Amino acid sequence: MSTLKIENLHVSVGETPILKGVDLEIKSGEIHALMGPNGSGKSTLAYALAGHPLYEITDGTVKLDETDITEMEADQRARLGMYLAFQYPVTIPGVKVADFLRHAVSNVRNPDRQEGGELVSMREFRKEIYEQLDKLGVDRSFARRYLNDGFSGGEKKRMEIVQMAMLQPRFAILDETDSGLDTDAVNVVSEGVRKLAGDEMGVLIITHHDRLLEYNVPQNTHVMMAGRIIETGGPELAKELHEKGYAAVRERHPEAA
Numbered sequence: 001m002s003t004l005k006i007e008n009l010h011v012s013v014g015e016t017p018i019l020k021g022v023d024l025e026i027k028s029g030e031i032h033a034l035m036g037p038n039g040s041g042k043s044t045l046a047y048a049l050a051g052h053p054l055y056e057i058t059d060g061t062v063k064l065d066e067t068d069i070t071e072m073e074a075d076q077r078a079r080l081g082m083y084l085a086f087q088y089p090v091t092i093p094g095v096k097v098a099d100f101l102r103h104a105v106s107n108v109r110n111p112d113r114q115e116g117g118e119l120v121s122m123r124e125f126r127k128e129i130y131e132q133l134d135k136l137g138v139d140r141s142f143a144r145r146y147l148n149d150g151f152s153g154g155e156k157k158r159m160e161i162v163q164m165a166m167l168q169p170r171f172a173i174l175d176e177t178d179s180g181l182d183t184d185a186v187n188v189v190s191e192g193v194r195k196l197a198g199d200e201m202g203v204l205i206i207t208h209h210d211r212l213l214e215y216n217v218p219q220n221t222h223v224m225m226a227g228r229i230i231e232t233g234g235p236e237l238a239k240e241l242h243e244k245g246y247a248a249v250r251e252r253h254p255e256a257a
């Protein structure tokens with residue numbers, strides 16, 4: 001069992017403070033939903049957790065079990081088991097899905113691997129990727145597609161989920177808020193999370209898509225406003241947000257509204 005613990009996190013972009021003291025704890029096996037109005041800082045939290053250089057942590061800590069990862073580079077975090085879909089390149093010309101994933105898996109599993117160094121064996125890798133594609137119900141031919149070359153919204157999401165399945169992270173952070181997901185894409189993510197989340201993996205899903213939450217009922221729903229998590233509840237909170245929007249939450253927290 002692992003714990004991702006975020007304490008009093010303050011994050012600035014340039015000179016502007018965006019996150020103003022975020023506390024959040026996720027254990028492996030738990031699914032947490034993060035919701036909140038546009039501009040409240042949800043993506044900023046995701047980027048800061050990914051170690052994105054534009055998002056400066058000015059106070060607070062992020063710990064993975066006993067390891068303080070607050071200052072770590074993105075690739076170090078990945079090796080420790082953090083997965084953030086968007087930290088990876090959008091298009092790499094001439095690279096197939098399988099090649100890309102073989103490198104990604106090798107980098108994460110073998111921290112000492114230098115560029116051009118040893119990759120996981122082709123035989124082992126092929127077995128694994130087919131196993132995961134079959135489990136996710138993705139056609140095996142997907143492995144031979146060129147990375148993101150003409151991918152539909154649903155295929156991009158499929159790529160994120162296949163990558164998550166191959167890397168087997170301890171914590172996955174999925175920012176699905178502003179991506180303009182169509183029904184196909186939402187289904188891909190929702191089924192993927194349902195199949196992959198479990199004892200070994202904790203998931204923070206940033207979303208307002210009910211379908212994503214319907215199939216992956218989160219034990220915990222958090223509402224972010226003005227750079228803080230102002231309310232945490234169970235599935236009933238997600239339901240209230242769906243039915244009434246943020247009005248009721250704003251009324252309960254006039255200071256944040």
Ligand code: ADP
Pocket residue numbers: 013018036037038039040041042043044045054177
């Ligand atoms: P959300 O994901 O909840 O919609 P964001 O984290 O995207 O919120 O944005 C929170 C605030 O931080 C917004 O005011 C936004 O303009 C600002 N912000 C986020 N990222 C950047 C950036 N790279 N440059 C400038 N401002 C940013």
Ligand code: MG
Pocket residue numbers: 038039043178
């Ligand atoms: Mg936004």
Ligand code: MG
Pocket residue numbers: 042043044177178
């Ligand atoms: Mg966002």
